[in-house]
Amino acid sequence: MADKRKYVIPGDVVTTGPFRPEQNVILDGNKIIATAVGISEIYDDSVKVIPLAGKYIPKINDLVIGKVNSHTSLSWEVDVNSCYVGFLPAQDVFGRDFSAHADELTSKLKTGDLVAARIANFDRTRDPLITIGDRDLGKIDSGELVEISPSKVPRLIGKRGSMIQMIEEGTEAAITIGQNGWVVVSCESPEGLLKAKKAIQMVNEQAHVANLTDQIKDMLDKKGES
Amino acid sequence: MGGRDAKMVLLDENGIRCDGRKIDEPRKIVIKAGGLKNADGSAYIEFGDNKILVGVFGPRDVHPKHMSDTDTGILRVRYHMEPFSVDERKRPAPSRREIEISKVIKEALEPAVMLENFPRTAVDVFIEILQADGGTRCAALTAASVALADAGIPMRDMVAAIASGKVADTVILDVNNEEDQAGQADMPIGYMPSLEKITLLQLDGVLTPEEYKKCVEVGVEGCKIVYELQKKALNDKYFGKKGD
Numbered sequence: 001m002a003d004k005r006k007y008v009i010p011g012d013v014v015t016t017g018p019f020r021p022e023q024n025v026i027l028d029g030n031k032i033i034a035t036a037v038g039i040s041e042i043y044d045d046s047v048k049v050i051p052l053a054g055k056y057i058p059k060i061n062d063l064v065i066g067k068v069n070s071h072t073s074l075s076w077e078v079d080v081n082s083c084y085v086g087f088l089p090a091q092d093v094f095g096r097d098f099s100a101h102a103d104e105l106t107s108k109l110k111t112g113d114l115v116a117a118r119i120a121n122f123d124r125t126r127d128p129l130i131t132i133g134d135r136d137l138g139k140i141d142s143g144e145l146v147e148i149s150p151s152k153v154p155r156l157i158g159k160r161g162s163m164i165q166m167i168e169e170g171t172e173a174a175i176t177i178g179q180n181g182w183v184v185v186s187c188e189s190p191e192g193l194l195k196a197k198k199a200i201q202m203v204n205e206q207a208h209v210a211n212l213t214d215q216i217k218d219m220l221d222k223k224g225e226s
Numbered sequence: 227m228g229g230r231d232a233k234m235v236l237l238d239e240n241g242i243r244c245d246g247r248k249i250d251e252p253r254k255i256v257i258k259a260g261g262l263k264n265a266d267g268s269a270y271i272e273f274g275d276n277k278i279l280v281g282v283f284g285p286r287d288v289h290p291k292h293m294s295d296t297d298t299g300i301l302r303v304r305y306h307m308e309p310f311s312v313d314e315r316k317r318p319a320p321s322r323r324e325i326e327i328s329k330v331i332k333e334a335l336e337p338a339v340m341l342e343n344f345p346r347t348a349v350d351v352f353i354e355i356l357q358a359d360g361g362t363r364c365a366a367l368t369a370a371s372v373a374l375a376d377a378g379i380p381m382r383d384m385v386a387a388i389a390s391g392k393v394a395d396t397v398i399l400d401v402n403n404e405e406d407q408a409g410q411a412d413m414p415i416g417y418m419p420s421l422e423k424i425t426l427l428q429l430d431g432v433l434t435p436e437e438y439k440k441c442v443e444v445g446v447e448g449c450k451i452v453y454e455l456q457k458k459a460l461n462d463k464y465f466g467k468k469g470d
Contacts, residue, residue: 007465009457010338010375011383011420026340026382033420035340035380037464052464053267054378055285057343083285083347124345125296151378208465 004042008034014047015040022048038151039208052208056082056150056180058119058128063137065145065178066130068113071105078115078130081150081180086117086130093132114140114184116176140176143186146197148204150181155207156200163203163213170220171196195220236405237394244404245274252388252400252448257369257459259376265352267377269459271369274402275359280369282377284349285341293348299341300348303332305366307355327363328353334367334387334416334426340380349379360403361389364414367426372456376463383418384456385425388448390415390441392433397440399448411437415445419453 008014014025014032021027024036025047034040036051058064058080066078066086078086091098093108109115116137122128132138148156156177157164168175173187173196183200187193199216206212236244243249253274262268265281272278288294305328309315320328331353341349351373353366364387371385391401393409401412411431417424424446433441 007461009384009460010381011418013420024380028382028421033382035382036378037375037460051378053376054380055266083287083344085287124343 004040006040007038008040008049009037010035012040014049015042018045020046022046024049024051050154051151053149054151056080058082058084058086058122059179060119060122062119062179063177064117064119064130064180065140065176065182065184066115066117066180067182068109068111068115070111071109073100073105076105076109078117080117080128080130081147081178081182082128084122084127086119087127088115088117088130088132109139114145116140116178116184140184143174143176143184144193144197146183146185146200148181148183148200149207150179152204152207153177153179153181155212156183156203158213163216166213166217167196167199167220170217171199175200234404234408236408237396237398241396243393243398245402247400249396249398250444250447252451253402255452255455257372257455259372259459259463265373265377267373267375267379269369269372269376271365271372273361273365273368274400275357276355276362276365277357278362278366278369279354279356280366280373281352281354282349282370282373282379283352284377284379285344285347286350288346288348294346296345297342299344299346301332301336301339301341301351302348303328303335303351303353303370305331305353305355305363307358307362311355311358327366330426330428331363331367331370335370335374335385337423337425338371338381338383338385338418339374340382343380349374349377358403360406361401361414363387364389364416367416368452368456372459375460383420383423384453385416385418386449386452386456387414387416387426388445388452389413390445390448392431392437392441397437397444399444411441413441413445415442415449417446417449417453419450 012034034049038049038051040049066080069077069079076088080086117130120129120131171192176184185196256272258270267282269280367387389401392411413429416426
């Protein structure tokens with residue numbers, strides 16, 4: 001697969017022939033053209049470009065970290081680092097018997113609170129509907145927020161979670177990665193926290209470097225000894 | 227703007243222009259992608275003595291709300307010249323000319339950007355001319371397209387731009403300020419090199435049909451030179467030295 005990878009910029013012809021265009025490519029005649037700066041990958045029957053820049057676009061079932069912006073009497077508005085604001089209905093938090101008179105929304109979530117949420121529904125006609133009524137979701141009480149580029153999230157997770165596992169093991173930190181590029185790191189020891197944050201920033205800045213995993217490993221090991 | 231030497235030799239007998247270039251030689255062009263931290267995407271271009279900085283924001287919420295389109299995202303462009311960008315202080319308020327160029331650049335970028343995936347949003351392009359020396363609209367369009375790519379806005383192709391023109395009855399590439407003022411014609415061209423489509427074509431001056439064709443040809447060739455530099459700027463930023 002590696003030899004089929006290519007660096008592309010918008011307008012570059014990735015390949016020609018009978019392929020199915022997937023992410024960030026368009027079909028023009030029989031040419032497949034990249035629409036973003038990124039790395040192209042050609043599979044057996046499809047082509048896609050992994051972007052290296054760009055904003056987060058919500059996708060159903062994505063785990064995101066959100067910041068509560070404001071609320072009405074029926075719902076919260078949550079900033080999910082996207083061009084659209086997340087919509088969190090009060091029923092989702094209070095349950096079916098929610099009453100706009102009896103329940104005060106700020107008792108559960110206040111402006112500025114961080115939540116781990118899932119995109120429950122999103123299409124081009126409406127703002128994304130998010131939910132926190134699931135396991136591992138809900139308000140985040142402790143930890144530090146690290147912002148990275150949403151396009152680098154897959155790199156931070158690594159193949160089958162290898163990268164993030166390595167960072168977690170090396171620092172004993174608990175890391176929650178939102179697909180929107182917001183990451184919450186919590187760790188008992190301050191050194192572990194700093195190290196984890198540094199590792200995440202390294203991934204963010206050097207996502208295109210080939211042997212990044214080894215470099216991160218070196219960094220984690222080195223600091224641990226000193 | 228006034229006070230120009232009317233007898234200036236724009237093209238000497240050896241085919242060398244007033245600034246020492248050959249007829250089909252563009253000025254020195256340097257493009258740098260990125261550079262602004264707070265913008266989602268940015269680019270800086272030096273096109274001869276033109277110095278232009280472009281910042282892109284978005285896709286983001288549209289304000290005022292009534293401008294938003296439920297079918298597609300919208301593109302907004304502001305072309306602005308700094309008061310110190312020209313010989314005599316330019317008043318900073320947008321002039322008739324700046325408003326027109328903003329519109330022209332917006333329309334030249336629209337065929338390239340694919341905003342239909344971001345309904346109810348806007349992409350804002352801010353172009354600041356730090357120093358002007360003729361051909362700013364082309365340089366600005368070139369830089370804006372790099373900044374859009376840097377912001378990760380999906381695009382069908384890059385847009386490269388350069389002006390061709392006519393001085394001393396000869397078709398030339400990349401018209402500078404002197405040639406623009408004293409020359410016979412000036413034709414800015416915006417071009418999508420991979421799709422082979424022209425997105426901007428203006429003409430100020432008089433050309434015969436043959437000269438017109440020649441001008442377009444020369445301009446398109448020039449755009450391809452500019453495109454290589456755009457490519458290099460993006461490769462340098464995203465792929466380090468590894469990019470081809």
